[in-house]
Amino acid sequence: MSFPWANHYEPKQPFMRWLDEKLPLPRLAYNAVGAGYPVPRNLNYFWNFGVLAGAALAIQIVTGIVLAMHYHSDAASAFSSVNGTIMRDVNAGWFLRYAHANGASMFFIVVYTHIFRGLYYGSYKAPREMVWLLGVVIFLLMMATAFMGYVLPWGQMSFWGAQVITGFFSAIPGIGETIRVWLLGGYAPDDAALNRFFSLHYLLPFVIAAVIILHIWALHIPGSGNPTGVDVKGEQDTVPFHPYYTAKDGFGLGVFLLLFAALVFFFPDMLGHPDNYIAANPLQTPAHIVPEWYFWPFYAILRSFTSDFILPAKLWGVLAMFGSILLLFFLPWLDSSPIRSNNYRPKARTAFWVLVADVLILGYCGGSPADPVYVIVAQVCSAYYFLHFLVILPWIARTERPVALPNSITEAVLAGKGGTSPAETALAH
Amino acid sequence: MVRWIAALVGLAFAGVLAIALVITVWGVATDSTPKIWTGAPKSAETEFHHEHPRDAGLSSAGVFGKFDKQQLQRGFQVYKEVCSACHSLKYVAFRDLTGLGYSEGQVKAIAASFDNIPSVNPDTGEPATRKGVPADRFPLAFANDIAARAANNNAIPPDLSYMTRARHGGADYVYSLLTGYQDQPAALLKEFPEAKTPTGLHFNPYFANLNIAMPPPLKSEGQVQYSDGTKPTVDNMARDVAAFLVWTADPNLETRHQYGFFAVIFLLCSSVLAFGAYRNIWRDVKH
Structure with missing residues (x-):
């Protein structure tokens, strides 16, 4: 679907006309990411992150395919294939490896911004529920892919991370240990596990790419949202995606690559852990096992459950950790407010910022050793996390009095408030 | 619903x-030795471990870091004459x-000066050794882990290829550790008499559990004879070998910094141009 005023694809050259009749791929691109897709004119920079996430995935796939040409998925030689061969002997192998490892971090930075953009501007609400649901699926696939990718270099943190994460399955009462051994192909991570992780790590990015196509398809049915959350009323509210947003995304991509390059060339180890430069040793447990930074908030939630109340603490932790992501599937129906943008929802806005702080603190606790002070703070923050989505937000939606909405996007734009960002709104109050 | x-x-x-929160808080509150910050009771490790190593002041540090090749050669000499007796550099x-x-x-x-590269006798098929060629990697210090343990009081001397990236503090840690050997402080023995360094181990406050199996490798000035006029003090030898191990762990550091410099300039220019294009295209659209 598209708006009636959308530009129509008209091939001019005979070859393009011929192609359009046989296989209308250029038409598809024109309507999806070209001049044929009308987009609200008031998008702010937070709307760049969808395209950036796509770029991050493309970088991961390209660097990953080349790395896979040099990598051995064999427990005896995996570490030396990465740290001996790729880092030292392969031409620009160090660059590929740093780009791939830091590319994962950049991918998560971008996707977390994209998710919080969605939370602030109510992008999960009707008529875009399916876009949100597919987005959560992508997020879950990303987490699985990133986890398995971190295991591949077979350093100490790779091995012990795999040990801890696959240990989640043993929390299932009764059959848990059997399931864990079956999934790993052994009692501890070894050749069998490494090979299946490598296989899945190569497969899942393409599954992600497929779900991204569905994500964009589902988005194009209602069209993109916008910072006011008000529906598009007419032609004056939109501009064609190309050249307007391709140009803006080009600039966004430049800044993204600039930060990415700074990380890869000057601080390649900043987001990694020194222990992963030590080859995996099943007989020596590291002092602190920590996952990659993008899992820290969830790791903090997992570790917060320290008491066996009815169920074992470990099972509570695993349920809560998975629950903390799965609850996002229900968000479109938990938040029943018809107002999308938090710019017009004072209470929901406050709760949003508390959630942002809450997740950041959870992340800090998750990356710290499990000392009592961090456990206590994480317990409070984990409780808020669940209460926010499952109790507070649904309650606010029923009781809050929103601020008056603009009548249209154009009206908001002419008043200078079309693309108001979360920070501007926060500062104005 | x-x-x-x-x-x-x-x-x-x-x-x-x-x-869970109440139980955690209760546990902390009723503990005779409050340990909210550390999670562990006071011990010799929590009180006497130097968590932050001293700055080795290497030229390779920082965004524009470069190697001091003279220093790398001295560091290699220290590795070859001292460390290589026990530590491999297998990558x-x-x-x-x-x-x-x-x-x-x-x-x-240099490669030919190593005459213990594992090989096979072409006439008999028996294991043999031969002289190194440039394509070889540094030979192992011990044939296997069992031999390493047997020769080192049950400790395995770790491979040094990635040492400066495999420890918090990197080169500073290596430098501090090598120069940090000392007698156990009297205050430590007074407070934790049970933490006396066992025989066969050596007290070093930069090592995580304070007692390291490695005897002080750099003991006296002149242990290595430098040919470039640098004074071979223990401090200099430690700093030089730390610099050398930065190179072994990150041989592409200079190339990386160079590429990075051009990549950042290029992307900065592209971003400015892209911003101009964006503003130009949007000039008639209020948004």
């Missing part, structure tokens, strides 16, 4: 967390040594 179930689930998780190849400023001929000579 969804919202009622959700609220119940949310309250259940929050309730269990509240119980580094002799040919890589051109990165220290050696010519190809010099590298050939």
Whole structure:
């Protein structure tokens, strides 16, 4: 679907006309990411992150395919294939490896911004529920892919991370240990596990790419949202995606690559852990096992459950950790407010910022050793996390009095408030 | 309906967390030695471990860091004459040594000076050794882990290829550790008499558990004879070998910084141009 005023694809050259009749791929691109897709004119920079996430995935796939040409998925030689061969002997192998490892971090930075953009501007609400649901699926696939990718270099943190994460399955009462051994192909991570992780790590990015196509398809049915959350009323509210947003995304991509390059060339180890430069040793447990930074908030939630109340603490932790992501599937129906943008929802806005702080603190606790002070703070923050989505937000939606909405996007734009960002709104109050 | 179930689930998780919180707080409050910050009671490790190593002041540090090749060569000499007796460098190849400023001929000579590269006798098929060639990697210090343990009081001397990236503090840690050997402080023995360094181990406050199996490797000035006029003090030898191990762990550091410099300039220019294009295209659209 598209708006009636959308530009129509008209091939001019005979070859393009011929192609359009046989296989209308250029038409598809024109309507999806070209001049044929009308987009609200008031998008702010937070709307760049969808395209950036796509770029991050493309970088991961390209660097990953080349790395896979040099990598051995064999427990005896995996570490030396990465740290001996790729880092030292392969031409620009160090660059590929740093780009791939830091590319994962950049991918998560971008996707977390994209998710919080969605939370602030109510992008999960009707008529875009399916876009949100597919987005959560992508997020879950990303987490699985990133986890398995971190295991591949077979350093100490790779091995012990795999040990801890696959240990989640043993929390299932009764059959848990059997399931864990079956999934790993052994009692501890070894050749069998490494090979299946490598296989899945190569497969899942393409599954992600497929779900991204569905994500964009589902988005194009209602069209993109916008910072006011008000529906598009007419032609004056939109501009064609190309050249307007391709140009803006080009600039966004430049800044993204600039930060990415700074990380890869000057601080390649900043987001990694020194222990992963030590080859995996099943007989020596590291002092602190920590996952990659993008899992820290969830790791903090997992570790917060320290008491066996009815169920074992470990099972509570695993349920809560998975629950903390799965609850996002229900968000479109938990938040029943018809107002999308938090710019017009004072209470929901406050709760949003508390959630942002809450997740950041959870992340800090998750990356710290499990000392009592961090456990206590994480317990409070984990409780808020669940209460926010499952109790507070649904309650606010029923009781809050929103601020008056603009009548249209154009009206908001002419008043200078079309693309108001979360920070501007926060500062104005 | 969804919202009622959700609220119940949310309250259940929050309730269990509240119980866990009360138990955690109670545990801390009733503990005779409060340990809210560390999680562990006071010990010799918590009180006497130097968590932050001293700055080795290497030229390779920082965004514009470069190697001091003279220093790398001295560090290599320290490795070869001291460390290599026990520590391997198994990911580094002799040919890589051109990165220290050696010519190809010099590298050939260095490789040939190692005559213990594992090989096979072509006539009998028996295991044998031969002289190194530039394509070889540094030979192992011990045939296997069992031999390493047997010769080192049951400790395995770790491979040094990635040492400066495999420890918090990197080169500073290596430098501090090598120069940090000392007698156990009297205050430590007074407070924790049971933490006296066992025989066969050596007290070093930079080592995580304070007692390291490695005896002080750099003991006296002049242990290595430098040919470039640098005074071979223990401090200099430690700093030089730390610099060398930065190179072994990150031989592409200079190339990386160079590429990075151009990449950043290029992307900065592209971003400015892209911003101009964006503003130009949008000039007539208020947004």
